Amino acid sequence: MNNRRHVLTKDTTGSVKLWEITRGAVIEDFGKVSFEDKKKELFEMVSIPAWFTMDARLGCLSVHLDTPQCFSAEIYAVDLNVSGAQEDLKINLAHDTLCGLLVHWSKRKQKSSSHGLPNGDSSIGKDVPSKDSHRSRTEVDDTTENHTTHVLPSFEFSTVSPPSIITEGSSGGPWRKRITDLDGTEGDLPWWCVDCVTHNRYPKENTKCGFYLHPAEGSPAPNITQGKLSAPRILRIHKVANYVVEKLVLDKPLDGGSDSTFVMGLSSAQSQLSQLDSSSRLGLKPWQKTKPCIEVLCNNQVLSPDMSLATVRTYIWKKPEDLILHYRVVQSR
Incomplete structure (x- = not known):
């Protein structure tokens, strides 16, 4: 199975x-x-x-x-x-x-x-x-x-x-x-x-998945990343949504026409995404607590928060190239 x-x-x-x-x-x-x-x-x-x-x-x-x-x-x-x-x-x-x-x-x-x-x-x-x-x-x-x-x-x-x-x-x-x-x-x-x-020693396989994260077409949400991100293949989509929220709330959004570099380059984004992967929240499920509410999409399909990056790549993206995800801000439920 x-x-x-x-x-x-x-x-x-x-x-x-x-x-x-x-x-x-x-x-x-x-x-x-x-x-x-x-x-x-x-x-x-x-x-x-x-x-x-x-x-x-x-x-x-x-x-x-x-x-x-x-x-x-x-x-x-x-x-x-x-x-x-x-x-x-x-x-x-x-x-x-x-x-x-x-x-x-x-x-x-x-x-x-x-x-x-x-x-x-x-x-x-x-x-x-x-x-x-x-x-x-x-x-x-x-x-x-x-x-x-x-x-x-x-x-x-x-x-x-x-x-x-x-x-x-x-x-x-x-x-x-x-x-x-x-x-x-x-x-x-x-x-x-x-x-x-x-x-407890065994070969560590490459379990990372590279992907790009952009605002959805027509969305007023700002661009928050430059370059490719990397995260564990089993990372759930709600973690990606949490990452977007963290960037929107805690960081100054990157201007689409800005020539400024992402602080310390790609490694900064990877580090923050990794930290989100290792964080745990009590009570409500994490994606039920996010404000503003973020939807993550692939190929114009809204993704379930429970989906992993690997699942999205296999069943939604269906291409050998790096995964491309989009996000948009929606009304809080």
């Missing part, structure tokens, strides 16, 4: 099911219904990078994670209904999925380390990657339900029917174990998985 967390499947009996990949669980069994109709019904207008591949060659759903591609997808914690999460808290789907898969391994490894390792063996978290380790791949056989702790609920894997981990391309050759059978001594886990889970 477009949210990159759910997968719709149809088995040999014709039963259609919805899986949550980050938990390895079936979250809805629709029975024998039309697969295409259900797919259309569940469609969401969201754009998130593909961070895994999958197949059913083994007779069950297998999910493949490869570095660095698997670390390309981020979402806001509030989209996972994380209790008490700040509005700007981002979650890397692969990172938290790996933490959920390897929670038993991690606990047992820590317990083993606390008692000391025999023969002076060093922690595999510090192992030097093998020649082919960058090509290592981890597979997950998803046939599970949810029932573990110490990770976010959206990344808890079942201990009753746990998935298996299969490693490919590691120096010791391929092997397979259920996640609950991992004892912390496995030395053939891909180094990037170990680094991710034990040290």
